Amino acid sequence: MEISYKWLQEYIELPESPEEVGKRLTGTGLEVEGIEKIETIPGGLEGVVIGEVLTCTKHPDADKLSLTTVDVGAEHPLPIVCGAPNVAAGQKVVVALVGATLHPTSGEPFQIKKAKIRGSASEGMICAEDEIGLGTSHAGIMVLNTDLPNGTPAARYFNLEADYQIAIGLTPNRIDAASHFGTARDLKAALNRPLRMPSVDSFFVQDTSLTLDVQVENVVACPRYTGLTISGLTVGESPDWLKQRLLSIGLNPINNVVDITNFVCHDLGQPLHAFDADKIAGGKVIVKTLPEGTSFVTLDGVERKLTATDLMICDAEKPMCIAGVFGGQNSGVTGQTTSIFLESAYFSPTSVRKTAQHHGLKTDASFRFERGTDPNMPVFALKRAALLIQQVAGGHISSEITDLYPDPIEPFRVPVRYRNIDRLIGIQIDHAEIHRILEALDIQTEDRTEDGFMAVVPAYRVDVTREADVVEEILRIYGLDNVPLSVNLSADSLSEFPKTDPNQWQSRVGQLMAANGFYEILALSLTRPTYHEAIRSTLPGPDVVLLNPLSEELSVMRQTLLFSALETLVYNINRRQKDLKLFEFGKAYHKAEQADGRHKYVEQMRLSLAMVGNQQAESWLQKGQPVAYHDLATAVQRVLSLFRVKQVDTQPADPALFQYGLTYLVNKKPLVSLGLVSPKLTKLVDLKQPAFYADFDWSALLKLATSKARYEEVPRFPEVRRDLSLVIDKAVTFEQINRVAHQTERKLLRSVNTFDVYEGDNLGAGKKAYSVSFTLQDPTQTLTDVAIEKTMQRLMASFERELGAVIRK
Known part of the structure; x- marks a missing residue:
């Protein structure tokens, strides 16, 4: 809501500046979001004054120019060359001083500078009305009829006092303040000043010739x-x-x-x-x-x-x-x-x-x-x-x-007790001040006793219907800043801050993603029901359906951030932005059935990542490199590393969502799913190129967060690498190899990595070969060949026993 400062002054005396008024309004609960200066004429005629032409002679080298001296209230008259045909000595005129910026009625603004015109000095400009934005005439200079002293700002002569637009973030319950009169009522109570109401006493009916x-x-x-x-x-x-x-x-x-x-x-x-x-x-x-x-x-x-x-x-x-x-x-x-x-x-x-x-x-x-x-x-x-x-x-x-008006609306009658005022505010306010504040807000107090009174609230205060509402009115005018902190305040009385601050972690992840080339998006929580029908088997419960939707396309609350990301990709791709890396923090919604058969509404905070197009832009050094699964997996790993999540279990991602991918689990619960989005789903949003997507359970991720950093001494003894080639069934995954390796050797094994995968007829049907490297290290001593060989023998035995692997030398 916008309020005019000058308009407000018609209702209440305001010697305070607009900024001071804004602070008082914010203190009463009418939060001022901004104050903007409003000028009738751009620039407000700053640097433009009233002057008097003392002398006027023809320019010796130009028939249409005149040489004048003009008194502008300075120590010496100004020499000004003027081209207007009506300039003459003795005139009161409008003069733009050197440095003034003029905003003409038509054309671009320009600044007045010292100049030489046909060899004669000119230190200002005598103005026509169109040159200062007051009209359209350019027939001649403005000649004023005024007794104002020379040097008087022209803005005062033309009554061009600047106004200020005060933007108030009006809350829905304060509709009583949605006007200049309503805003002035709050200032009346806060500043303890009277209002000046417009008079309608001159109203009278001249005749009844048009009665309906x-x-x-x-x-x-x-x-x-x-x-x-x-x-x-x-x-x-x-x-x-x-x-x-x-x-x-x-x-x-x-x-x-x-x-x-x-x-x-x-x-x-x-x-x-x-x-x-x-x-x-x-x-x-x-x-x-x-x-x-x-x-x-x-x-x-x-x-x-x-x-x-x-x-x-x-x-x-x-x-x-x-x-x-x-x-x-x-x-x-x-x-x-x-x-x-x-x-x-x-x-x-x-x-x-x-x-x-x-x-x-x-x-x-x-x-x-x-x-x-x-x-x-x-x-x-x-x-x-x-x-x-x-x-x-x-x-x-x-x-x-x-x-x-057959049934007049009566005021609200609210019983109020002084002890409840003291309890809710936290201090004891003088009873006379309480009644002053309420009566300044047009809330009458009747049936006063030692214990309390009856507050009679006018019908326009639709938000004041309970005792607590009346107390709120007292407090907002009395001033929150006037309520002192308790002398008994201690660390124990302060609210306990959460050990894990979700906002802080969200900010850290956002900075991480931005640093790695991702752009944050903020999508609508409303979506199409057809999207959910395509993945119904993967959803945790029934849809939350809007009772009065704006359209069929926005009729349910989203249960996944996937389609918001896909729609954003399509929107940008259609505008020739094809290489995209996006992330979003947002909520997913569904209904869950309770024991009594009724449904409750559930909100889940999620983090999503989406990638499409090229990971590496094309240049003269190299061709464009398309986004691959491992690019997304790297981004996911960076997020997990920020939360110091090292060990995860994996399982194939849901095929209803992904053409291929993995779901990472911690304590057997899904933490994040990532992979290539199923073509059936990209087709729903008319996305014509492959898209990679990851979906984090943000609440689960926060539970793993820790603010404590763990430090380890840099190992003084070297690592050792050994390689094995394993021929195994195609159904065996690298994750199984990794898990068996760490279960077999917990002390010396630092990492397991696959550096080659081979499939061929010479291996036999249903077989593949993994080339796997193992990094071994003992932090207490240098590994001997005997220790290394014993470790590798245990690993090979485990692979043969548990995975049916054949070790190739």
Whole structure:
């Protein structure tokens, strides 16, 4: 939400700077996310002053130039060469000093510099209105009628004081502050200053020549509806003050009538809507629902099918507006409008929320209505808007105010006990200060006793309905910074930080992946149900299905990060980015059945890696090297090394997901699966090239994390390598060889590696040969030939016994 600093000053005296105001707002819970300077004219006419032409003579070497001296309030007059035909001695003019940057109405900005023009010195520039961005005329210099002293900043003469746009991160529960008036109410309480409310005392009805019959058929969806008519107005461009107010908060002016409704919405927080009264058939305004499937064309030209619960503003023949959400194409204000029906209402938040969500419409009006506006504001806002419309568009009030409010919404009554205030805040606040704060927030206190009181909360504070809410109001105005730390504070009273910080480890892994050429992605948690159907056998449970999805393609929560990665690969490949290495931290979701037969929702944190294209880019030194399985395995190993995971068991990866690959297990539980993605799955996302993918169970990985570093002395005795050639069945994997080797020799064996694999007819059917190297080392002494030979004999015996291997010499 954007707030104008100058606009806010109309409600409350603010000698503080915008930055100081921002700090006070943040302290009250209205977090200020940024403050931006807003200038009516770019540059704010900095370096441009009022001057007086003292002398003016013709330039000796140019018929169309004049030599002038200009008093700009400095010690000496400035010599300025001027080409305007209307320059003359005695004039008050606008002068751009040397160093000033001008932003003309058309063209690029330029800076004023000392110059010599046809041999004559010029130390400034006498300006026309288009040269400083004030208009389009270039017929001559601006001649001012003013008594301001020479040297006065031109911005003061033109009343171009800068404004500041304050961006507030408004939380959903604080809709009461979604306006300048609402924000000022918080400052009123925090700064203990009075508010200056706009007066509507001059409002009066001139005649009743255009009285409409207003009916509300659905009082549940529309508890209060007010309106009036204004006749004889002229729709046109808004005055500068109104346009500047809207531009200061990022809104574009449309016309004077619509601009006033937008102004009042952001001024008081009450949305309004203006209908062209001549387009209201039968002189009736009816608030009702229409049959399911009724067609309605909104202001954006889109035809929409209404639901049976959509509240509509209708005339005697047709719908005119979706109540509280969006106007219709054929009932709005245009340049030909001469009379209007002005609506100001309180609509049910539930009704507006359902309608806005169903039609995918988010407007300033629906934003406020669906969170709960002030039911006591419509009439005041109606009067204020009517007076402003008369001011900018003329016309007269041509009907009495219609106010249909059969069941007034009462304030909330919340009992509060002082001991609970002290308990929740942690200190004892003086009772007089408590009541001052609450009354400054329009919360009345009744039935006061020594123990507590009854808080009467106005209906517009929809977030204050419990005792704890009232205490929160007291604390946010009193100030969190004013609550001292307990004198008994000790290390034991501080929250215990987790031994393993997930955020810290996530940051470390992210830095590792980025250092190895991976890019982080952040994908949607919503996905297509067809993806899950393709891998249903691998999923841990039923899908989490959205009750009201935006589309069929985004109707379930993802159970795997795989398809998010594949879709990202396709998106980039289609844009000629074919060599990709990606990673993502994200959640997967599913439902798990409980003992009582009901389902609970489960979230699992995952880490995924994806690689496609070339690992090594093509250059004059070498050809492009396509990504291979071992490139992905290396990246996975780097992650495991960061967590100091050394020993893992392996098993083939699930063939429903991978064409080939492995699953690493720790303590017989899967930790990460990696491999080449099955072509059936890449085809689902229209990925036409091989993709390698790894999926980590992040929670399981964190359980293996340790912040303790382990150090070992560098061995003083050399390693020894011995090689064996094993002829074994094709079904035997290297992992089995590795496991048998380490089980046989636990003391001296440091590593096992395969450096060649051979298959041929000379080995026999179903056989293959592994060339395997073994690294041996004793940290206490140099290995002897006898010790090495004994170790290798034990290893060969184990391979023959457990794997059926034939040792080739």
